[in-house]
Amino acid sequence: MFNASDLALRRAAALLPSRAGYALTRRLTPRLGGDQRRWLGGVVREKALALLGDEELATATGERFTTEVACDDLDAVTSVAWRESRRLAATSVVGPEHLPQVGPAIVTSFHFSGGFRVFDVLRTRGLRPTFLHAPPREVPRGYGATMHELRMHHLRQYLTPPLIEPGPGAREALDRHLGEGGVIVGLLDVAPAMLDLRDHAGCTLLGRRLRLPVGLLRLAIKHAAPVIPYDGRIDRNERVLEFHPPAHGDDPEALLADVLLTCEHVIRERPWTWQAWLDADGFFATAAAG
Numbered sequence: 455m456f457n458a459s460d461l462a463l464r465r466a467a468a469l470l471p472s473r474a475g476y477a478l479t480r481r482l483t484p485r486l487g488g489d490q491r492r493w494l495g496g497v498v499r500e501k502a503l504a505l506l507g508d509e510e511l512a513t514a515t516g517e518r519f520t521t522e523v524a525c526d527d528l529d530a531v532t533s534v535a536w537r538e539s540r541r542l543a544a545t546s547v548v549g550p551e552h553l554p555q556v557g558p559a560i561v562t563s564f565h566f567s568g569g570f571r572v573f574d575v576l577r578t579r580g581l582r583p584t585f586l587h588a589p590p591r592e593v594p595r596g597y598g599a600t601m602h603e604l605r606m607h608h609l610r611q612y613l614t615p616p617l618i619e620p621g622p623g624a625r626e627a628l629d630r631h632l633g634e635g636g637v638i639v640g641l642l643d644v645a646p647a648m649l650d651l652r653d654h655a656g657c658t659l660l661g662r663r664l665r666l667p668v669g670l671l672r673l674a675i676k677h678a679a680p681v682i683p684y685d686g687r688i689d690r691n692e693r694v695l696e697f698h699p700p701a702h703g704d705d706p707e708a709l710l711a712d713v714l715l716t717c718e719h720v721i722r723e724r725p726w727t728w729q730a731w732l733d734a735d736g737f738f739a740t741a742a743a744g
Contacts (some may be wrong), residue, residue, distance in 0.1 A: 455487075455494065455520065455523065456487075456524070456527070456597045456598075457486075457487075457596070457597055458596070458597065459486050460483065460486055460487075460524065460527075460597060461597050461600060463478070463479065463482055463483065463486065463524075464479070464524070464527055464528050464531045465531060466478070467479045467528050467531075468528065468531045468532050468535045468536070472532075472543075472544035472691075472692070472693065473690075473691040473692060474691075475528060475532075476525055476528065476688055476691040476692070476693070477691045479521065479524050479525050479528050480521045480524075480525065480688070480691070483520055483521045483524040484517075484520065484521060487520070491520060494519075494520060494732075495516040495517060495519065495520065496516060497516075497732065498515055498516045498519045498731045498732065499512045499513055499515060499516025499517075500512075500516075501731050501732070501734050501735070502515040502516065502725050502731060505660045505661075505662075505734065506660070506721075506722065506725060511722075511725055512725075514725075514726060515725040515726045515731065517726075518726035519726050519731060522567040522687075522688065522726050522727050522729075523567065523729055525567060525568070525688050525693075526567045526568055526569075526570065526686075526729070527601050529568060529570045529571060529693070530570065530601050530604040530605050530608070531604060532544075533570060533604065533605070533607075533608040534604050534607055534608060538574055538577070538578075538612070541571065541574050542574050542575070542578055544692075544693060545571045545574065545575065545693045545694075545695055546689075546692055546693065546694045546695070547575055547694075547695050547696075547697070548694060548695070548696040548697065549696055549697035549698060549699075550575075550579070550697060552682055552697045552698060552699055552700060553576070553579060553581070553682060553697055554581075554680060555579075555580075556580070556581070556635060557581055557582060557632070557635040557636050557637045557679070558631075558632040558633070558635055558636060558637065558638075558677045558679040559581070559637045559638075559679050559680050559681075559682060560637075560638050560640065560670055560671070560673075560674045560679055560680070560681045560682065561576065561583070561637055561638070561639045561640075561682050561684055561697075562639070562640050562641070562642055562670065562681060562682070562683055562684070562713060563639075563641055563642070563683060563684050563685055563717070564641060564642060564643040564685070564717045564720075564721075564728060564730065565641055565643055565728065565729040565730055566685040566686050566687070566720065566727045566728060566729070567686055567687060567688070567726075567727040567729060568685075568686020568687055568688065568693055568694070568695060568727070569641075569684065569685065569686045569695070570605065570608075570686075571686065571693060571695050572639055572684060572686075572695060573585070573608070573609075573612060573613060573639065574612075575695055576637055576639070577612060581637045582614065582635070582636045582637060583613060583636070583637040583638070583639050584613050584614070584615050584616070584617060584618055584631055584636060584637070584638055584639070585609055585613060585616075585617045585618070585638075585639045585640075586617075586618055586619075586620070586624075586628065586638055586639065586640035586641075586670065587609070587617040587618065587619055588619070588620060588641070588644055589619055590602065615627070615631070618631070618638075620651060625669060625673075628669075628670070628673055629673055629676070632673055632674075632676075632677040632679055633677065638670060638673075640670045642666050642667065642670075642710070642713065642717075643666070643717075643730055643737065644666070644667060645664075645665075645666075645736075645737055646665055646666070646667050651667045651669070653667060653668055653669040653672065654666060654667050654668060655668045655706060655707045655710055656707075657707070657710050657711060657714055658711075658714070659714055659717070659718055659738075660718060660721065662738050664737075664738050666710060666714075668706035668707065668709075668710055671703075671706040671709040671710055671713075672706045674709065675704075675705070675706065675709070680700040681700055681701040681709055681713060682697055682698065682699075682700050682701075683697075683698040683701065683713050683716040683717060684696060684697045684698065685698075685717075685720045685727065686727070687724055687727050698716045701713045701716070
């Protein structure tokens, strides 16, 4: 999606004050990719139209998708280039009252733009987050490899443990972290079959049936930990991170359904912030088959 000229733009934007950096990124990113980026916007528009059935929203999604991803990558650069105090000062937080004063807790989302700032916000409140990290399906190269390494550098520097990957021993590590009062940040829009996840449940999103992982939600019930959905966005060239009211449910399936209500609301209100549009067909098809 991006190339060396985009990387130069991200680094230049990181030298500016926050609002100016986002403004520069939003203005220049659409111009760098030429016909390929316009084609990409068209693909995203058609996928959004098929799922949302709204011409105006689909057009806005096609136009804004790449700039939202670009601003997210700018956050990856500043997560290393800026001090934590500066990152926090550049982030507006909505709904902080929904966070617990102490752990344990599950803070969950989809792959929404801007969610990477969640670790700074949780840490400054005295919470101890780790990240349930699904490794890339393909080894990233070029621009993608740089962004991945920047994110991994941030996790290794600030989180303890820095991350937990699905696989042998993952459930025990997550269970232990919650038992010690820790917070787990996890993204749910992952088809179980893609990661060979066995603990999943049927659900509905955007009018389509699929299956999503519920292992984290099962642990939340075990530890009486609140499940707090969150998302991120750019509003008037300011990074905004929003925490929503905790999900309700007596079992993992009910918790998942309640979380999905919040995530679907975000997608329908600001679909350009959802980063899964390019993989949407495979996401629903693979998840449903899983």
